[in-house]
Amino acid sequence: MNQTPAQKLLTIGELSQRTGASVRSIRHYDEHELLASVRGSNGYRMFPDKAVTQVKQIRRMIATGFTIEDIRGFPDCMLLLEGARTCDQISDVQRQRLETIERQIADLERRRIRLLKTLSEGAIPPID
Structure with a gap:
């Protein structure tokens, strides 16, 4: 060819x-x-x-x-x-993705705080 x-x-x-x-x-x-x-x-x-x-x-x-x-x-x-x-057709998808990422960050931050507390106190703290 x-x-x-x-x-x-x-x-x-x-x-x-x-x-x-x-x-x-x-x-x-x-x-x-x-x-x-x-x-x-x-x-x-x-x-x-x-x-x-x-x-x-x-x-x-x-x-x-x-x-x-x-x-x-x-x-x-x-x-x-x-x-x-980006165009208007995907703005909603972008906003939804951002909300998901922000929820994941908040969850990781909660886990981080629990782990720091566990390390400092020597015991796993109760679930809030």
Whole structure:
């Protein structure tokens, strides 16, 4: 298959090198239909150049606390533009994710206080 430079497809290894994502993560994103891959004549996954931006955006969103399922529901523009600003369609999801993180932080802080008290008193304190 002859390709012009604009049509060059990336191997999963090349995509991994260009994005810093592991090959395993890229396969995971592809299996969840966040990326569009094609199979080469050798059966290996091949990715268009735009997948570099998509993988970087996916990694940013995951680092912010979003799940693969959350990201699947986001508009395509969120994946196609590197550094894309969030849009109104996902503001509710962002607020819900923030509330979850804040609850987790509060729970961890309660556990931390109990553990500090246990260490200082030498006994596990009763549950409040």
